[in-house]
Amino acid sequence: xxxxxxxxxxxxxxxxxxxHFEVYGDGEPTLFLIPPSPITHxxxxxxxxxxxxxxxxxxxxxxxxxxxxxxxxxxxAHSQEANLGDLVAVLDASDTPKAVVVAHCHAxxxxxxxxxxxxxxxxxxxxxxxxxxxxxxPQPHWVETAPHWDExxxxxxxxxxxxxxxxxxxHRDWVEFFFGEQxxxxxxxxxxxxxxxxxLESSGEVLAAGEEGFEIGVxxxxxxxxxxxxxxxxxxxxxxxxxxxxxxxxxxxxxxxxGGDLLVVEGAGHLTPAREPVEVNRAIRHFVDELKxxxxxxxxxxxxxxxxxxxxxxxxxxxxxxxxxDLSVAQExxxxxxxxxxxxxxxHPVTTVLAEAGETIxxxxxWLASESGHIASEAAGxxxxxxxxxxxxxxxxxxxxxxxxxxxxEGHYDLVIGDEAWxxxxxxxxxxxxxxxxxxxxxxxVGYLPMPDGGDHEAFLTxxxxxxxxxxxxxxPRIRDRAxxxxxxxxxxxxxxxxxxxxxxDWTEDHFSFSGYITGFEAPTPGQVEEWRHDLGxxxxxxxxxxxxxxxxxxxxxxxxxxxxxxxxQELVPELRMVAVTGPRIEPESLPAHxxxxxxxxxxxxYRHLAxxxxxxxxxxxxxxxxxxxxxxxxxxxxxINHFEQNFHVRHRLDQYGAGRAMDYRSTDPDLMAxxxxxxxxxxxxxxxxxxxGAERAARMISELI
Amino acid sequence: MxxxxxxxxxxxxxxxxxxxxxxxxxxxxxxxxLPTWTIIHCRFWKMQVPYLARRYQVITYDGPGNGRSDRVTxxxxxxxxxxxxxxxxxxxxxxxxxxxxxxxxMGGQYATRIAALHPERVLGVALIGPAMSLADPDPxxxxxxxxxxxPYPEDPQGWDKYNLAYWHDHYQDFAEFFFGQVFSERHSxxxxxxxxxxxxxxxxxxxxxxxxxxxxxxxxxxxFTKIDCPVLVIHGTKDRIQPxxxxxxxxxxxxxxxxxxxxxxxxPNVRDPVKVNLVLRDFVERLGR
Numbered sequence: 001x002x003x004x005x006x007x008x009x010x011x012x013x014x015x016x017x018x019x020h021f022e023v024y025g026d027g028e029p030t031l032f033l034i035p036p037s038p039i040t041h042x043x044x045x046x047x048x049x050x051x052x053x054x055x056x057x058x059x060x061x062x063x064x065x066x067x068x069x070x071x072x073x074x075x076x077a078h079s080q081e082a083n084l085g086d087l088v089a090v091l092d093a094s095d096t097p098k099a100v101v102v103a104h105c106h107a108x109x110x111x112x113x114x115x116x117x118x119x120x121x122x123x124x125x126x127x128x129x130x131x132x133x134x135x136x137x138p139q140p141h142w143v144e145t146a147p148h149w150d151e152x153x154x155x156x157x158x159x160x161x162x163x164x165x166x167x168x169x170x171h172r173d174w175v176e177f178f179f180g181e182q183x184x185x186x187x188x189x190x191x192x193x194x195x196x197x198x199x200l201e202s203s204g205e206v207l208a209a210g211e212e213g214f215e216i217g218v219x220x221x222x223x224x225x226x227x228x229x230x231x232x233x234x235x236x237x238x239x240x241x242x243x244x245x246x247x248x249x250x251x252x253x254x255x256x257x258x259g260g261d262l263l264v265v266e267g268a269g270h271l272t273p274a275r276e277p278v279e280v281n282r283a284i285r286h287f288v289d290e291l292k293x294x295x296x297x298x299x300x301x302x303x304x305x306x307x308x309x310x311x312x313x314x315x316x317x318x319x320x321x322x323x324x325x326d327l328s329v330a331q332e333x334x335x336x337x338x339x340x341x342x343x344x345x346x347x348h349p350v351t352t353v354l355a356e357a358g359e360t361i362x363x364x365x366x367w368l369a370s371e372s373g374h375i376a377s378e379a380a381g382x383x384x385x386x387x388x389x390x391x392x393x394x395x396x397x398x399x400x401x402x403x404x405x406x407x408x409x410e411g412h413y414d415l416v417i418g419d420e421a422w423x424x425x426x427x428x429x430x431x432x433x434x435x436x437x438x439x440x441x442x443x444x445x446v447g448y449l450p451m452p453d454g455g456d457h458e459a460f461l462t463x464x465x466x467x468x469x470x471x472x473x474x475x476x477p478r479i480r481d482r483a484x485x486x487x488x489x490x491x492x493x494x495x496x497x498x499x500x501x502x503x504x505x506d507w508t509e510d511h512f513s514f515s516g517y518i519t520g521f522e523a524p525t526p527g528q529v530e531e532w533r534h535d536l537g538x539x540x541x542x543x544x545x546x547x548x549x550x551x552x553x554x555x556x557x558x559x560x561x562x563x564x565x566x567x568x569x570q571e572l573v574p575e576l577r578m579v580a581v582t583g584p585r586i587e588p589e590s591l592p593a594h595x596x597x598x599x600x601x602x603x604x605x606x607y608r609h610l611a612x613x614x615x616x617x618x619x620x621x622x623x624x625x626x627x628x629x630x631x632x633x634x635x636x637x638x639x640x641i642n643h644f645e646q647n648f649h650v651r652h653r654l655d656q657y658g659a660g661r662a663m664d665y666r667s668t669d670p671d672l673m674a675x676x677x678x679x680x681x682x683x684x685x686x687x688x689x690x691x692x693x694g695a696e697r698a699a700r701m702i703s704e705l706i
Numbered sequence: 707m708x709x710x711x712x713x714x715x716x717x718x719x720x721x722x723x724x725x726x727x728x729x730x731x732x733x734x735x736x737x738x739x740l741p742t743w744t745i746i747h748c749r750f751w752k753m754q755v756p757y758l759a760r761r762y763q764v765i766t767y768d769g770p771g772n773g774r775s776d777r778v779t780x781x782x783x784x785x786x787x788x789x790x791x792x793x794x795x796x797x798x799x800x801x802x803x804x805x806x807x808x809x810x811x812m813g814g815q816y817a818t819r820i821a822a823l824h825p826e827r828v829l830g831v832a833l834i835g836p837a838m839s840l841a842d843p844d845p846x847x848x849x850x851x852x853x854x855x856x857p858y859p860e861d862p863q864g865w866d867k868y869n870l871a872y873w874h875d876h877y878q879d880f881a882e883f884f885f886g887q888v889f890s891e892r893h894s895x896x897x898x899x900x901x902x903x904x905x906x907x908x909x910x911x912x913x914x915x916x917x918x919x920x921x922x923x924x925x926x927x928x929x930f931t932k933i934d935c936p937v938l939v940i941h942g943t944k945d946r947i948q949p950x951x952x953x954x955x956x957x958x959x960x961x962x963x964x965x966x967x968x969x970x971x972x973x974p975n976v977r978d979p980v981k982v983n984l985v986l987r988d989f990v991e992r993l994g995r
Contacts, residue, residue, distance in 0.1 A: 290995065293992065293995055294992075295936065295963065295992070296936075296938065296963040296988060296989055296992055297963065298957070298963050298964045298965065298966075299965050299966070300965075300966040300968060301965060301966065301967055301968065301981055301985075302967075302968035302969055303891070303967065303968060303969035303970055303977075303978055305891075305892070305969065306968050306969025306970075307968075
């Protein structure tokens with residue numbers, strides 16, 4: 001799922017080549033984002049669009065040869081004139097008289113051509129890693145390989161792949177080599193995958209035609225230099241210092257010759273919009289606001305000592321479990337610090353729970369891109385590849401971080417508490433100068449683990465992500481003022497972070513405090529069970545089986561499997577009553593009906609039903625299974641396929657408690673399901689006791705920072 | 707030792723009065739930091755000068771009656787228009803065509819007259835806790851100007867001390883009281899000591915002359931209709947001299963920007979210098995574009 005979708009999309013026909021464009025937001029001025037084509041398309045702006053469109057109007061498009069645009073194969077169709085014509089046509093079609101143009105790599109040259117031919121349409125220019133002819137010095141590998149462009153080389157390697165024949169016959173090899181060279185920053189696997197995927201949406205033939213066409217129409221050196229000099233508009237050049245496509249000297253000269261601003265990003269390569277989205281977002285925002293000459297905004301500033309204590313709580317919306325545990329931590333925290341004001345930056349469905357509890361939800365919450373929607377979109381059947389889903393959430397995390405950062409810069413919070421607030425943790429480590437307030441990191445698992453089906457590559461990826469996290473914390477220990485593991489050391493999965501990386505438990509014990517588990521509710525005493533059952537409408541004779549699948553879209557598959565087994569189980573246990581809870585995303589009427597089976601969309605205080613059930617059938621999520629553990633109920637749990645957290649971390653933790661019976665979704669047929677249900681239902685269980693003071697312990701650790 | 711010594715210092719004579727000025731820094735933009743009530747002199751800008759002078763040219767000067775300026779007692783020299791003429795003389799002496807003009811308290815009255823009478827010399831105006839007749843005073847200060855010429859009570863309390871006779875008899879005690887009110891923030895011993903020390907360099911005769919100054923030609927409620935440049939107002943919510951609503955009104959009438967300083971008193975430039983410096987810089991940067 002994207003972090004933001006365009007308000008308007010369209011195509012403009014350019015002599016038979018369709019050009020696809022998108023329009024976002026309605027602010028002032030319009031920013032026109034030009035991708036370099038055909039090597040890539042408009043999606044390279046995915047880290048910038050959500051932020052910029054919140055403040056300005058954004059128009060972007062796919063250059064000819066890639067994305068949603070046509071794929072002309074003739075070099076002539078990729079000339080300067082053709083590309084310049086596309087820019088004008090998109091400005092016209094999107095009703096944009098004038099724009100601040102933002103261009104990457106060689107698209108910067110087209111932007112210069114646009115500003116030269118149509119100065120009235122360009123208000124200012126942001127050139128990112130600009131590929132502008134004659135300036136600076138070209139990278140030697142371009143110069144060395146150019147003479148061999150038309151040759152057929154015998155087994156070309158590396159930069160030798162830069163010729164027509166290799167583009168056509170070994171398109172992927174070239175693209176992978178090229179972006180591998182460009183992403184000089186460690187831990188760039190996701191950016192690499194994206195760049196390669198987008199490049200491969202085009203073809204080798206079109207890429208070669210684009211390369212040849214680029215030269216058509218570029219004027220002689222003197223003319224080009226005259227164009228640069230007569231650009232009578234504000235410019236900002238952003239350039240990665242280690243860029244191996246466009247030498248940074250080229251960006252420096254462009255900034256000098258246009259008399260504009262220059263931002264050199266040290267340690268960065270050719271793809272700063274993808275690899276340094278936060279800094280690039282902020283630089284563009286600053287530049288555009290200066291252009292607007294926005295009059296000084298009024299403000300209210302409180303003397304430090306006049307301020308009330310304030311915390312901003314971020315509660316992960318992935319799985320509703322966090323909402324209740326975070327609420328209980330907040331309640332305990334208020335007992336220790338009665339004057340503490342807590343504001344929540346959270347999104348649906350967490351906000352529903354918070355609003356019911358009378359909590360204060362920060363209005364910027366509505367700007368957040370939906371993480372739970374993304375997770376739902378990644379799920380299918382009884383499967384959620386949780387690690388890949390998190391990786392593919394990258395643009396949502398940047399978008400939401402930018403919202404968060406604006407909130408903390410204005411809010412003067414003493415404290416930020418992030419319960420698995422991945423965006424804050426990641427981007428404050430990547431941009432440590434942006435940290436505001438003391439920072440608490442809460443999580444219930446540490447370490448990405450590869451699923452066996454993912455093979456060596458997934459093992460490489462999870463290790464790379466773990467290594468980046470370990471390096472973050474080693475380099476900037478000041479970012480997490482307190483890291484709290486919601487659990488105990490024994491709960492930590494006994495594995496290493498990856499080859500040559502520390503053991504997860506050793507490292508976590510060195511870097512975390514342990515609060516014990518936080519259920520967020522009090523389980524009934526044995527004496528209360530009957531009372532609760534009575535309140536909920538369950539009599540003591542019947543055997544109540546609750547089936548629940550949580551709030552995300554995954555769940556139908558398991559519900560259907562359990563319901564199919566219900567008649568079989570009912571034959572063996574006639575007093576079996578089943579309550580299946582579908583959650584908000586599944587229509588109860590869409591499931592089969594049986595006597596003795598109730599299918600309900602929503603059950604208030606579901607934890608109370610679970611706590612007095614005779615059996616529960618659930619997925620492998622931590623919150624629900626631990627509620628059942630705390631309440632000493634028998635249960636069957638089915639970890640989602642390819643969900644590393646449910647298959648490794650949660651299962652290991654439940655094993656520590658001796659709780660639940662783990663089931664494999666794929667190999668469970670209705671007979672096995674019925675057998676498991678009938679043997680478990682009403683069984684007397686003795687799990688290890690779950691602590692009840694977790695929230696208080698976590699609150700105490702947090703309160704030390706205020 | 708001062709944090710920044712002036713690059714140039716001198717005197718300019720206007721209307722027969724010698725006014726001491728100082729120039730710091732070399733930036734393209736000039737900031738003119740105005741004098742305020744003559745009870746203190748230009749050292750009250752000491753927390754701003756070193757910071758601002760790293761980026762801009764900064765000019766401070768003493769008004770009549772204190773600091774390095776003549777101790778004069780002619781009331782006409784203390785009128786708002788007279789202060790405006792002083793400021794022009796200082797800018798001329800420093801060869802400065804245009805400046806951002808910053809005034810604190812009564813300096814707000816002077817700054818607005820400068821902007822209204824000499825618009826071509828002013829890039830923008832910043833008013834800090836402006837003392838202007840734009841809103842009712844707080845109850846404890848109501849009517850103090852009416853009683854200033856009367857004998858003071860036997861056991862004067864609080865604003866009873868705002869009294870000519872009392873100033874002559876107990877000048878230091880008045881200064882200590884007054885700056886205790888100015889610095890309503892806790893833990894302000896050093897700012898109070900500084901200000902009382904500066905007050906002792908002047909004297910009651912000058913306060914008496916200023917008390918008798920002519921009313922401004924254009925009342926405060928109308929002066930903003932004559933000002934076109936951008937206006938910034940910085941005002942503390944715990945200002946016991948000029949209530950926050952005066953600043954709100956100044957911002958409203960000028961269509962300017964209001965920066966509210968929650969918990970700050972009458973001289974946030976001294977007590978919250980970092981924030982005030984940053985706000986001034988932000989204001990000046992935008993003007994410089």
